[in-house]
Amino acid sequence: MAERITGHTELIGLMAYPIRHSSSPAMHNEAFAYLGLDYAYLAFEVDNDTLEDAVKGLRALKMVGSNVSMPNKTVVHKYLDKLSPAAELCGAVNTIVNENGVLTGHITDGIGYMKSLKDNNIDVIGKKMTIVGSGGAATAIEVQAALDGVAEMSIFNIKDKFWSNAEETVRKISEKTNCKVALYDLADLDKLKEEIADSYLFANATGMGMKPLEGQTYIPDKSFFRPELIVTDVVYSPRETAMLKMAKEVGCKTMNGMGMMLFQGAAAFEMWTGKEMPIEHMKKILDIKYD
Numbered sequence: 001m002a003e004r005i006t007g008h009t010e011l012i013g014l015m016a017y018p019i020r021h022s023s024s025p026a027m028h029n030e031a032f033a034y035l036g037l038d039y040a041y042l043a044f045e046v047d048n049d050t051l052e053d054a055v056k057g058l059r060a061l062k063m064v065g066s067n068v069s070m071p072n073k074t075v076v077h078k079y080l081d082k083l084s085p086a087a088e089l090c091g092a093v094n095t096i097v098n099e100n101g102v103l104t105g106h107i108t109d110g111i112g113y114m115k116s117l118k119d120n121n122i123d124v125i126g127k128k129m130t131i132v133g134s135g136g137a138a139t140a141i142e143v144q145a146a147l148d149g150v151a152e153m154s155i156f157n158i159k160d161k162f163w164s165n166a167e168e169t170v171r172k173i174s175e176k177t178n179c180k181v182a183l184y185d186l187a188d189l190d191k192l193k194e195e196i197a198d199s200y201l202f203a204n205a206t207g208m209g210m211k212p213l214e215g216q217t218y219i220p221d222k223s224f225f226r227p228e229l230i231v232t233d234v235v236y237s238p239r240e241t242a243m244l245k246m247a248k249e250v251g252c253k254t255m256n257g258m259g260m261m262l263f264q265g266a267a268a269f270e271m272w273t274g275k276e277m278p279i280e281h282m283k284k285i286l287d288i289k290y291d
């Protein structure tokens, strides 16, 4: 690493707290090295108190850009010049691009999810999907899916603090896209079964199935799934959640969150460098295999 850093090397950051566990620095630096690109990607412990100064620093140091993660995703827009349509609709930013001092905020989580579907030969455009969740990951997927042309979307969530966010997402999607969207309480399992029954794809976009909810699913039994249904999960640790295991037993094509993780990074990588991330190489490095 040290050998390839010179006076010309350009810096890209990641601003979040906590952040030391992130796999993004390893992923991006591997891709830079593989393609021989003169960039370095470093993680910085930045929280809401230091975010404004950090963004000023990014501008002053003429950094190429940065990723942004929690707790800064929904706050950083205040310090930027422009937002992409998806970032505007989501109310969240995970990527900053610095073009000659003009800072634009993007959200690539939804792009990553949609690209991972495409990469796995899953075409949900013009079709119906049912999705559970209304937090950061879910909102990004719902907005991008609607922008990309998913025809119909049924969103479920528990009645927790995220419910108002779900209502807001439904309002924005209805206003700004042609997607027919509806919101239901996840406690209504009969409705969940009914909506999944005529969906092409079902997506979990909550932390269900991951620690501390590892081994759990809100899907009561296998009768909710049929072999033709595509079942996806944003969770990638573990790589096979209880829900994906159940779906596989029914014979569904399944996909975990690894592809979304790779492609959200790839979308940011392309915005910063103008080059495509070496996807097949990165899939080998990250041990991503589709079912």
Ligand code: NAD
Pocket (backbone or CB within 6 Å): 109, 112, 132, 133, 134, 135, 136, 137, 138, 157, 158, 160, 162, 186, 205, 206, 207, 208, 210, 218, 234, 235, 236, 257, 258, 260, 261, 262, 264
């Ligand atoms: P968040 O805190 O913003 O949202 C949490 C969501 O989970 C909300 O919709 C909430 O209502 C729901 N929820 C919480 N407890 C629940 C329960 N017991 N039953 C049903 N729903 C419940 O979180 P987030 O940032 O959106 O992350 C959600 C998951 O997505 C995490 O597992 C995270 O690791 C994963 N994620 C994956 C990627 C990727 O690239 N694959 C990217 C971002 C997030």
